[in-house]
Amino acid sequence: xxxxxxxxxxxxxxxxxxxxxxxxxxxxxxxxxxxxxxxxxxxxxxxxxxxxxxxxxxxxxxxxxxxxxxxxxxxxxxxxxxxxxxxxxxxxxxxxxxxxxxxxxxxxxxxxxxxxxxxxxxxxxxxxxxxxxxxxxxxxxxxxxxxxxxxxxxxxxxxxxxxxxxxxxxxxxxx
Amino acid sequence: xxxxxxxxxxxxxxxxxxxxxxxxxxxxxxxxxxxxxxxxxxxxxxxxxxxxxxxxxxxxxxxxxxxxxxxxxxxxxxxxxxxxxxxxxxxxxxxxxxxxxxxxxxxxxxxxxxxxxxxxxxxxxxxxxxxxxxxxxxxxxxxxxxxxxxxxxxxxxxxxxxxxxxxxxxxxxxxxxxxxxxxxxxxxxxxxxxxxxxxxxxxxxxxxxxxxxxxxxxxxxxxxxxxxxxxxxxxxxxxxxxxxxxxxxxxxxxxxxxxxxxxxxxxxxxxxxxxxxxxxxxxxxxxxxxxxxxxxxxxxxxxxxxxxxxxxxxxxxxxxxxxxxxxxxxxxxxxxxxxxxxxxxxxxxxxxxxxxxxxxxxxxxxxxxxxxxxxxxxxxxxxxxxxxxxxxxxxxxxxxxxxxxxxxxxxxxxxxxxxxxx
Numbered sequence: 001x002x003x004x005x006x007x008x009x010x011x012x013x014x015x016x017x018x019x020x021x022x023x024x025x026x027x028x029x030x031x032x033x034x035x036x037x038x039x040x041x042x043x044x045x046x047x048x049x050x051x052x053x054x055x056x057x058x059x060x061x062x063x064x065x066x067x068x069x070x071x072x073x074x075x076x077x078x079x080x081x082x083x084x085x086x087x088x089x090x091x092x093x094x095x096x097x098x099x100x101x102x103x104x105x106x107x108x109x110x111x112x113x114x115x116x117x118x119x120x121x122x123x124x125x126x127x128x129x130x131x132x133x134x135x136x137x138x139x140x141x142x143x144x145x146x147x148x149x150x151x152x153x154x155x156x157x158x159x160x161x162x163x164x165x166x167x168x169x170x171x172x173x174x175x
Numbered sequence: 176x177x178x179x180x181x182x183x184x185x186x187x188x189x190x191x192x193x194x195x196x197x198x199x200x201x202x203x204x205x206x207x208x209x210x211x212x213x214x215x216x217x218x219x220x221x222x223x224x225x226x227x228x229x230x231x232x233x234x235x236x237x238x239x240x241x242x243x244x245x246x247x248x249x250x251x252x253x254x255x256x257x258x259x260x261x262x263x264x265x266x267x268x269x270x271x272x273x274x275x276x277x278x279x280x281x282x283x284x285x286x287x288x289x290x291x292x293x294x295x296x297x298x299x300x301x302x303x304x305x306x307x308x309x310x311x312x313x314x315x316x317x318x319x320x321x322x323x324x325x326x327x328x329x330x331x332x333x334x335x336x337x338x339x340x341x342x343x344x345x346x347x348x349x350x351x352x353x354x355x356x357x358x359x360x361x362x363x364x365x366x367x368x369x370x371x372x373x374x375x376x377x378x379x380x381x382x383x384x385x386x387x388x389x390x391x392x393x394x395x396x397x398x399x400x401x402x403x404x405x406x407x408x409x410x411x412x413x414x415x416x417x418x419x420x421x422x423x424x425x426x427x428x429x430x431x432x433x434x435x436x437x438x439x440x441x442x443x444x445x446x447x448x449x450x451x452x453x454x455x456x457x458x459x460x461x462x463x464x465x466x467x468x469x470x471x472x473x474x475x476x477x478x479x480x481x482x483x484x485x486x487x488x489x490x491x492x493x494x495x496x497x498x499x500x501x502x503x504x505x506x507x508x509x510x511x512x513x514x515x516x517x518x519x520x521x522x523x524x525x526x527x528x529x530x531x532x533x534x535x536x537x538x539x540x541x542x543x544x545x546x547x548x549x550x551x552x553x554x555x556x557x558x559x560x561x562x563x564x565x566x567x568x569x570x571x572x573x574x575x576x577x578x579x580x581x582x583x584x585x586x587x588x589x590x591x592x593x594x595x596x597x
Contacts, residue, residue, distance in 0.1 A: 068364050068397075093367040093397030096331060097315065108197065108368070146199050149329065159224060162321070166225035 003154050005084040005105060005124040006134075007057030009116045012046065018067035018074040018092050021045035028071045038073050039080035056082035059122055061112050068092025075102045085124050087112045087131070087142065100149065103157035109142040126150050177427035179335035181370040181402060184311050184424050188294045189330075196334040196368075196433075201327040205310075206269075206288055207319045208236040208297035210279050214254040217320045218261065226324035229265045235323050236269040236288060236295075237262050238279035242541060243534035245273075277507030277533035280304050280391065280475040283312075285509055287417025291405045292424045296322055300394025301475045301556055304387035306373075306402035308413050309423060313400055333370040333399040334433040335426070340377035342441035347591040349485065349574040350385035351477060351554065353377075353438060354392035355446040355456035360436070363454050366398030369433055372426065373403040377440040383412050384479035391476045391556070395453040447552075447587060448572040451559045462571060462587045469551040469563075470495070470582035472575045473504035473531070474538035477554025480510045482575040487519045489579035489593055490526040496585030501528035502543045504536040528582070540564055552581045 019028050022043055032038065043050035060066075060078070066088035067074050075098045078086070085105040089112050099106035105126055109115075116122055120135040129144030145153075155161040178186070182194050189200040209217060214237075229235055237258055245252045255273075262270035269288065276282045280302050283289040289305035295312060296319050302312040313330060315321075321328040340353055357371075371393045373386075381389065386403065393401035404425045405413065413421065448456035472478060472486045483505055495501045503523050505511040511533055514520050523530050537543035538555040544564030545551055551563055551570045558570035571587060580590035 065364050065367075068367075090364075090367065093364060096368070097318075100329075101318070143197055148201060149199050152329075158318070158321070159220070162224040162226075162325075165325070166227075170225065 003126060003150050005057065005059065005126070007059045007084055007122070008055065009118060009120045009122055010054070010058055010060045011113070011116070011118045012060060012062040012066070014063035015065050016046065016062055016067060018070040018095065022067055023071070023073045023077050027073050033073055033076055035076050035080035038077035042077040042081050051081045054081040054083065057084045058082055059084060059124060060086040060088075061115050062086065062088040063113055064088075064090045066091050067095045070095040070098060072098055075099050075104055079104050087115060087124070089113070100152065101158040103153055103155070103160075105145070105153055107142055107145070111140055111142070115140050126153065177429040177431075179372060179426045179430045179432065180309075180404060180424045181311065181335045181372065181400065182332065182430070184292055184294055185330065185332055187292065187424070194332045196332050198332045199329055200332060202294065202330045203327050204234070204296045204322050205293045206234050206236050206295035207322040208238070208279055208283065208295055208302065209319045210241055210298060211239045211254050211258055212241050212251045213298060213317055214258050217317055218257060220317060221320050221324055224324070229267065229323050230325060232266045233268055235265070235267045236279065236282065237267055238271040238276075238282050239273050240278045241535045241539065243273045243532055244536070244542065246541070274508070277510070278475055278535060280387075281507035281510070284308060284387070284412075285416065285507060287413065287419065290413055290417065290419060290421035291410070292422040296328065300398075300400070301391040303393055303401040304391040304475060306390040306400065307383060307386035307405075308409050309402060309405040311400050311402055314394065331368065333368050335372050335430070336366070336369050336434040336436065337432050338371050338373050338436045338438070339375040340373070340438040340440050341375045342377050342439040344377065344380065344440050345443070346594045347445055347576050347589075348440065348443050349576070350381050350389035351392070351574040352443050352446045353440060354389045354476070355448055355453055355572065356438070356443065357436070358392060358395040358448070358453040359456040361396035363395065363452065364397045366393065366396030369398050371396075371398055371401040372432070373401065377438070378403060379406055382481055383408065384481035387479065388476050388482070392453065445574055445577050445590065447577060448558060450569050450571070453556075453558070453572055456572070459573070459577060459587070459589055463589060465550060465571065465587040467499055467552050467581055467586060468549040469543060469545060470499055470501040470578050471503070471537040471543060471551060471553035471555065472578055473502065473506070473536050473553065474555045475506060476556045477575060478504050478506035478510070480505070480513050482554060483510070483514050483519050484517070485575040486579040487522045489576055489583065489590055490528065491522045493526060493583045495527040495582045498585045499582050500543075501526075501582045502531055502537050503528050504531040505533055507533050537563070552578050552587060554578055
């Protein structure tokens with residue numbers, strides 16, 4: 001098992017709003033969890049038509065308080081645009097747990113903004129705790145994630161991870 | 176390596192001898208606690224992942240506390256029978272139906288399930304009232320189902336921040352005022368990925384009720400949990416509730432903290448938080464004179480016996496203003512009975528306030544809803560737009576003395592002159 005996340009950098013600053021910037025208050029109020037609708041509004045405040053510009057595997061790096069406040073549609077919107085990881089100096093409360101459980105690698109790192117510039121190709125190795133900037137030929141240390149967490153990300157989140165676990169328990173005949 | 180009490184309690188429930196902030200660990204909690212609003216979704220999730228049943232039913236705590244009155248607002252009372260039948264089928268001993276104990280926050284402490292050195296997962300951050308007995312609550316909403324169906328779930332270890340309060344509590348100022356001031360000072364993200372550790376002689380001079388109110392407010396700062404080292408008063412409380420063994424855990428000297436906040440409560444005024452959040456709290460003078468239509472003493476942050484006593488001190492011999500309706504909710508049967516025995520309910524009734532059954536009641540807008548243009552003052556947890564009925568209504572948050580004084584005046588009023596008169 002070696003999960004490597006590879007993609008182009010999207011670089012943001014501080015205080016990127018979750019409910020009122022990555023998504024909007026309307027989808028929060030109506031509890032809209034539809035990925036097809038959420039991807040079209042994703043990052044509406046900061047990058048018009050973000051969903052048309054992203055590629056699967058792209059990686060966001062950001063400053064302080066990324067995605068505050070983070071109702072679940074924030075994570076769904078980012079994932080539906082293909083974002084595979086977010087590395088930030090700090091996150092809105094609740095974002096880390098929601099993200100990791102939905103298979104989006106959210107990593108706190110004080111050096112988040114040093115990792116690269118907009119458009120650089122980077123590789124994130126969560127188990128090793130390393131980010132390699134392929135474009136610039138540099139590398140950076142980040143806090144590693146433990147094996148169980150990387151397994152959960154590989155399974156694309158908590159629910160698929162649990163399904164796998166209970167399915168193998170059922171076939172093994174154990175409780 | 177010196178550790179904080181939060182780090183030590185987490186380590187005790189994990190596979191590690193020591194843990195550090197920022198680490199991810201697998202936790203075996205003492206309990207997994209859920210109320211009924213999310214129960215249908217939780218059952219669907221359990222089925223969806225293919226789980227067959229609860230691995231340790233004795234560690235599951237299920238409580239009906241949001242919709243005890245079973246009224247027409249929303250479908251959640253339809254989940255009562257689902258929770259009842261699952262509790263029975265799985266052999267859940269700690270199932271609290273309507274009329275049994277009260278809010279799950281009180282179940283945890285009154286039933287002796289929260290104990291020093293303990294750790295449990297629950298659905299909401301305000302269950303950190305359990306921190307008053309030295310137990311850690313971690314709120315993971317729907318995810319509580321995970322440790323119902325398997326041994327462990329993951330946790331990111333928070334940093335600890337010290338919040339120290341010294342000084343003498345002045346008349347009309349309560350633990351809630353300190354709590355609201357902390358919410359305002361830290362703001363909604365100031366506590367993110369952190370745990371509040373409360374200390375100082377002003378914290379320890381508080382009653383158990385007041386300590387619980389204070390700790391229950393922590394999550395408005397974005398923090399993970401709140402705790403204090405249990406003293407003799409707290410340990411007496413625990414021993415009166417349970418014979419189960421427990422371990423008093425305290426922070427090591429030299430442990431690392433992210434912040435140290437210091438307060439002198441002698442300098443505190445009563446606080447009032449205008450909408451839309453507790454972070455908006457300001458000293459009372461900013462809100463005096465705002466006309467109100469409704470006043471509520473209730474919630475896991477303001478419906479305990481000391482809150483009812485505070486309301487009664489103001490309401491005794493006075494009447495609720497003709498333009499105001501007042502609702503008072505004792506948050507457990509035990510508190511309700513004590514209020515009866517102390518003559519408080521009689522004072523409330525004579526004054527013209529409505530006493531409601533032990534439940535979440537007015538706090539989440541299930542009861543006591545407002546129309547457009549109306550204003551409420553309450554000891555609730557939240558005051559965001561639409562919380563208590565119309566999106567064009569407003570909710571101010573304050574301590575029970577302020578709420579009662581405002582109910583009498585018909586507008587937001589300072590309780591302190593009334594307390595001097597008493």
